[in-house]
Amino acid sequence: MASFDKDFSGLVAIVKRDCETCRLLEPVFQRLAAERRLQIHSQDDPAFPASIAVMDDRALARSYRLEIEIVPTLARVESGSERERLVGWKRDDWRRLTGIADLGDGLPAFSPGCASRTVEPGLPEKLAYKFGDTPLQARRIKVAAQQDEHELAHERGWSDGLPVVPPTEERVLRMLAATSRSPDEVLGFAPPDLASCTVEKVAINAVMAGCKPEYLPVVLAAVEAALLDKFCMHGVLATTYFAAPIVIVHGPIARAIGMNSAHNVLGQGNRANSTIGRALQLVIRNVGGGKPGGVDRATLGQPGKVGFCFAEREQDSFWESLAVERGFGAEESTVTLFAGGGVFPVGDQKSREPESLTRCLALSLRAVYNARIYGATDALLVVSPENMRVFRDAGWTKARFRAALDEALTVDGRDIVAGAGGIAEGMPLKLAERRLSKFRPDGLLIVHAGGGAGMWSAIITGWGRSGDHGSVPVTVKIRE
Amino acid sequence: MATLLDPTSELQPARRMALPRPASLQGKRVALLDISKPRGDVFLDRLQDRLTAMGVDSRRYRKPTFTRVAPVELKQRIAGECDLVIEALAD
Numbered sequence: 001m002a003s004f005d006k007d008f009s010g011l012v013a014i015v016k017r018d019c020e021t022c023r024l025l026e027p028v029f030q031r032l033a034a035e036r037r038l039q040i041h042s043q044d045d046p047a048f049p050a051s052i053a054v055m056d057d058r059a060l061a062r063s064y065r066l067e068i069e070i071v072p073t074l075a076r077v078e079s080g081s082e083r084e085r086l087v088g089w090k091r092d093d094w095r096r097l098t099g100i101a102d103l104g105d106g107l108p109a110f111s112p113g114c115a116s117r118t119v120e121p122g123l124p125e126k127l128a129y130k131f132g133d134t135p136l137q138a139r140r141i142k143v144a145a146q147q148d149e150h151e152l153a154h155e156r157g158w159s160d161g162l163p164v165v166p167p168t169e170e171r172v173l174r175m176l177a178a179t180s181r182s183p184d185e186v187l188g189f190a191p192p193d194l195a196s197c198t199v200e201k202v203a204i205n206a207v208m209a210g211c212k213p214e215y216l217p218v219v220l221a222a223v224e225a226a227l228l229d230k231f232c233m234h235g236v237l238a239t240t241y242f243a244a245p246i247v248i249v250h251g252p253i254a255r256a257i258g259m260n261s262a263h264n265v266l267g268q269g270n271r272a273n274s275t276i277g278r279a280l281q282l283v284i285r286n287v288g289g290g291k292p293g294g295v296d297r298a299t300l301g302q303p304g305k306v307g308f309c310f311a312e313r314e315q316d317s318f319w320e321s322l323a324v325e326r327g328f329g330a331e332e333s334t335v336t337l338f339a340g341g342g343v344f345p346v347g348d349q350k351s352r353e354p355e356s357l358t359r360c361l362a363l364s365l366r367a368v369y370n371a372r373i374y375g376a377t378d379a380l381l382v383v384s385p386e387n388m389r390v391f392r393d394a395g396w397t398k399a400r401f402r403a404a405l406d407e408a409l410t411v412d413g414r415d416i417v418a419g420a421g422g423i424a425e426g427m428p429l430k431l432a433e434r435r436l437s438k439f440r441p442d443g444l445l446i447v448h449a450g451g452g453a454g455m456w457s458a459i460i461t462g463w464g465r466s467g468d469h470g471s472v473p474v475t476v477k478i479r480e
Numbered sequence: 481m482a483t484l485l486d487p488t489s490e491l492q493p494a495r496r497m498a499l500p501r502p503a504s505l506q507g508k509r510v511a512l513l514d515i516s517k518p519r520g521d522v523f524l525d526r527l528q529d530r531l532t533a534m535g536v537d538s539r540r541y542r543k544p545t546f547t548r549v550a551p552v553e554l555k556q557r558i559a560g561e562c563d564l565v566i567e568a569l570a571d
Binding site for chain 2: 136138139140141142143144145149152153155156158166167168169172190193195196201204205208282286287288289
């Protein structure tokens with residue numbers, strides 16, 4: 001609390017005409033002005049209260065610095081130091097504070113105050129930017145009068161090709177208000193430039209991606225996960241393969257921020273799904289310096305590289321979520337990052353028995369990356385509600401499904417070695433006599449998601465360099 | 481004037497830098513752009529002679545008027561046909 005002249009002693013009042021209690025107290029203020037040393041600031045009308053000297057605080061500078069939340073506020077100040085503060089009207093308290101025994105005679109004993117204009121929606125961040133000590137350290141880029149700020153973002157290479165929300169100080173402050181983490185906290189080093197990635201830089205890119213502030217904790221966790229060494233973001237970026245960081249959100253936060261886990265879950269249309277994944281990609285682009293044709297060497301890429309994020313459909317799932325499988329509590333909010341390529345649909349309209357459906361899904365899973373390459377590429381299987389119903393009706397747990405799937409994904413080496421069937425690609429010849437598993441242990445992730453109707457599931461193919469020599473899926477807890 | 485916060489690592493200067501000059505003109509086609517100021521053609525004629533003598537391919541283009549920025553169609557044509565541009569800016 002500050003902002004009084006250091007030699008000022010007396011009373012300070014903050015009022016607004018729009019407040020009924022303030023209007024009720026007009027004669028009180030007039031009397032205080034006559035009998036005491038009173039400094040009175042009006043938030044909306046310098047002619048109120050009438051016939052006394054009022055300081056114009058329509059810009060709210062004084063109100064902001066005094067952290068006024070309710071009007072009227074009456075403070076007693078001695079030599080620039082605030083000794084006591086009253087809010088609203090309590091006659092006895094005002095009489096005691098002012099030392100005027102009959103103050104407000106004829107007025108009610110109590111009347112509540114109103115909200116200060118400084119706490120109107122959207123204003124706190126505006127005022128913080130205008131009058132506060134900004135915590136923002138990022139370089140300021142001036143937009144010339146004749147320049148279009150949207151075009152500037154593209155010209156400077158900040159965009160993935162789609163429009164970005166201009167990252168003004170006000171918007172970034174509003175974004176940062178959604179986390180308790182300090183703007184200068186370093187989350188890690190963003191590849192490929194290994195630039196220091198602060199909470200502030202993430203917030204700037206989250207603004208640009210179109211995130212609401214309430215998404216920021218998810219974005220921060222996704223960035224933290226991407227910067228973990230074992231996720232190998234540098235490789236995921238630099239590969240000629242299709243890989244992108246795919247963000248899967250678990251736990252209560254997914255529903256709290258309105259994420260989609262149902263219809264069109266892997267598609268467009270939900271702001272949180274669309275912008276959280278994009279914010280992560282913009283961080284890699286802008287903070288890390290990773291751009292297509294630069295260190296991003298993708299031969300073909302895929303649309304999910306703009307941003308790929310969705311929530312698991314946990315509320316009516318028969319199986320434990322991916323996050324629970326990975327050791328987290330069902331009530332914990334987490335993000336899992338998976339280095340994935342494109343979406344590969346699997347349709348099975350006829351299987352009503354879990355054995356049949358499992359074998360059918362396995363057939364498609366065997367084609368991930370290449371039907372002749374085993375043990376190299378992870379996969380993410382998205383089981384839709386209608387497909388899950390088959391397992392639920394038969395009482396199959398996730399573990400039982402996994403065991404049956406493992407069996408169906410293990411083949412004779414001789415069928416997939418190089419040269420077999422006249423195809424040069426394949427596993428080393430020395431493995432011809434072995435039984436080979438399609439996925440490394442822990443290399444197949446399974447989630448439940450999608451709309452209620454449709455016997456589809458989806459395979460999201462992993463990077464060709466999955467595992468310890470490439471990217472390992474990572475799960476990180478979301479911090480508020 | 482609006483102020484934006486830099487979303488990058490700030491490893492590059494805040495001012496936008498010009499593209500690097502090509503190391504050589506060999507194999508490149510040069511656009512010679514006359515902005516329609518008097519005697520710009522004289523300057524470009526000399527340049528074209530010298531480029532031709534160096535074995536460098538060039539093409540001539542002309543803005544309808546120096547008072548306005550180049551029409552989009554002209555910019556697209558130059559970008560599609562040439563690798564770099566030399567502009568005759570003054571009288």
